[in-house]
Amino acid sequence: MTARLLIVGGGMAGTIVANGLARRLSHELRSGDVNVTVLGTSNDHMYQPGFLYVPFGRVRSQELKRQERSILDRRINFVIDPATHIDVDANRVVAQSGKSYGYDYLVIATGSRLVPEQIPGLTEGAYHCYDLEGARKLRGAIDAFEGGRIVINVNAPHKCPVAPLEITLMLDEHLRDRGLEGKFDITYTYPIGRLHSLEPVAEWAVPEFDRRGIKYQTFFNTKEVDVAKKVVHSEEGDSFEYDLLITIPPHRGAQVIEDSGLGAGGWIPTNPRTLLREGSDNVFVIGDTTNIPISKAGSTAHFQADTVVENLTMMVQEGRWSREYDGKVFCFIETGLSRGTYIWFNYKTPPRPTPPTQMVHWFKLAYNRMYWLSACGLL
Amino acid sequence: MSNRTTIDARNAFCPGPMMEMIAALKTIAVGDEIEVLSSDKGSANDIPAWTRKVGHQLVSSDDHGTHWSIVVRRMK
Numbered sequence: 001m002t003a004r005l006l007i008v009g010g011g012m013a014g015t016i017v018a019n020g021l022a023r024r025l026s027h028e029l030r031s032g033d034v035n036v037t038v039l040g041t042s043n044d045h046m047y048q049p050g051f052l053y054v055p056f057g058r059v060r061s062q063e064l065k066r067q068e069r070s071i072l073d074r075r076i077n078f079v080i081d082p083a084t085h086i087d088v089d090a091n092r093v094v095a096q097s098g099k100s101y102g103y104d105y106l107v108i109a110t111g112s113r114l115v116p117e118q119i120p121g122l123t124e125g126a127y128h129c130y131d132l133e134g135a136r137k138l139r140g141a142i143d144a145f146e147g148g149r150i151v152i153n154v155n156a157p158h159k160c161p162v163a164p165l166e167i168t169l170m171l172d173e174h175l176r177d178r179g180l181e182g183k184f185d186i187t188y189t190y191p192i193g194r195l196h197s198l199e200p201v202a203e204w205a206v207p208e209f210d211r212r213g214i215k216y217q218t219f220f221n222t223k224e225v226d227v228a229k230k231v232v233h234s235e236e237g238d239s240f241e242y243d244l245l246i247t248i249p250p251h252r253g254a255q256v257i258e259d260s261g262l263g264a265g266g267w268i269p270t271n272p273r274t275l276l277r278e279g280s281d282n283v284f285v286i287g288d289t290t291n292i293p294i295s296k297a298g299s300t301a302h303f304q305a306d307t308v309v310e311n312l313t314m315m316v317q318e319g320r321w322s323r324e325y326d327g328k329v330f331c332f333i334e335t336g337l338s339r340g341t342y343i344w345f346n347y348k349t350p351p352r353p354t355p356p357t358q359m360v361h362w363f364k365l366a367y368n369r370m371y372w373l374s375a376c377g378l379l
Numbered sequence: 380m381s382n383r384t385t386i387d388a389r390n391a392f393c394p395g396p397m398m399e400m401i402a403a404l405k406t407i408a409v410g411d412e413i414e415v416l417s418s419d420k421g422s423a424n425d426i427p428a429w430t431r432k433v434g435h436q437l438v439s440s441d442d443h444g445t446h447w448s449i450v451v452r453r454m455k
């Protein structure tokens with residue numbers, strides 16, 4: 001009998017799993033003992049970390065987009081048919097076309113979505129760079145900016161925890177390079193009592209902000225944006241006037257997760273080590289869509305995908321388990337337009353950032369280009 | 380009876396216990412509760428103070444030696 005492996009979501013995690021399986025299970029795919037199908041929403045595969053460079057004109061949009069079909073191993077079935085209901089009791093996924101996809105093993109990798117509409121006025125009043133369209137609009141706003149008050153407003157939860165700091169530092173440098181020094185001020189707002197959720201990163205950011213004159217307000221959870229008056233208010237009772245408001249919008253998991261009753265807010269209860277959905281022994285959950293208290297980042301998705309590939313391969317080939325996920329996350333941090341640093345941590349080892357260097361910045365730029373090799377399963 | 384959801388954020392370095400709690404509060408109904416397990420002292424201090432400031436209810440905060448257990452009820 002053919003083992004049916006179904007992956008819902010052809011983003012970073014889903015694509016890495018599919019290509020990893022194609023490599024590891026090449027024999028079984030050839031013999032017909034296994035088939036692997038990816039259900040996606042479109043043929044566009046976006047490299048999201050690249051959005052960060054769009055507002056500063058440092059990347060061309062075309063560089064950030066590839067056809068999913070061209071990245072996926074040709075032995076993988078790729079179907080553009082968004083899932084509308086995931087029925088883990090019946091081992092099947094119903095999709096928009098009305099078709100039902102049965103599986104023996106399921107991997108849910110539907111990522112997260114932006115929900116600025118949860119905060120009154122945020123959609124109308126703020127710019128962001130968390131999708132390509134948003135990043136392009138932000139570029140227009142930054143190009144037109146001639147000075148004034150900028151508020152960078154961070155909301156929880158959001159993916160890529162370091163992006164808010166990166167965009168702040170990059171914007172400061174970009175505006176200075178444009179000769180606007182002294183004509184603008186930046187205020188950065190953050191939901192908890194420090195500048196970043198990682199304590200060592202927050203400690204590193206304070207002198208970095210002070211040196212550049214970037215102001216900050218901690219314990220700022222956005223209540224609403226008064227678009228007419230250009231004021232952003234917090235639940236805690238603080239307010240800031242702005243000329244340019246840049247937000248990291250709050251996120252939720254994919255709509256299909258909520259519609260299928262698989263997790264509040266679209267986040268699926270997932271075992272942090274096995275990556276199995278709580279209550280299932282044939283449903284893996286990886287990437288942004290888990291409820292694991294860990295950074296929602298591409299590197300998380302990648303390391304989790306590697307673990308799931310190992311385990312699925314072992315289960316198919318030998319009927320046994322291979323290894324557990326150790327909580328590894330790795331993030332580059334751009335500290336301006338020419339320097340960077342990085343952090344890594346796992347469930348046991350806390351992060352320790354090192355001083356920024358030009359070398360790490362070049363590494364991150366190189367990785368941005370090598371991403372396609374890694375998604376293809378070549379790196 | 381309130382529903383209670385537990386987040387085990389012990390040794391969760393990023394986004395950490397308080398960020399997890401703020402995020403989770405957005406997914407539960409008014410009157411329901413979030414319990415956060417945290418090994419981070421900063422969060423054990425910050426969560427109760429923040430909860431009072433924004434108008435949610437601190438149900439309990441217990442020091443278990445190796446970690447704290449903090450329960451917050453969503454009020455609005």
Ligand SMILES: Cc1cc2nc3c(=O)[nH]c(=O)nc-3n(C[C@H](O)[C@H](O)[C@H](O)COP(=O)(O)OP(=O)(O)OC[C@H]3O[C@@H](n4cnc5c(N)ncnc54)[C@H](O)[C@@H]3O)c2cc1C
Pocket residue numbers: 008009010011012013014039040041042048049050051052081082083084109110111112129130131159160163254255256286287288289296297298299300301330331332
């Ligand atoms: C500006 C920005 C900068 C970032 N920088 C970094 C960085 O420097 N380093 C880093 O590690 N990470 C970074 N990230 C985060 C990283 O891109 C995400 O964490 C990563 O893409 C998560 O992978 P995923 O597969 O879980 O989700 P995604 O890559 O978002 O993929 C989810 C896929 O599921 C599909 N899907 C959704 N619903 C359905 C459905 N109903 N049926 C079928 N398919 C569905 C979507 O179309 C999508 O293709 C950044 C993100 C942004 C926005």
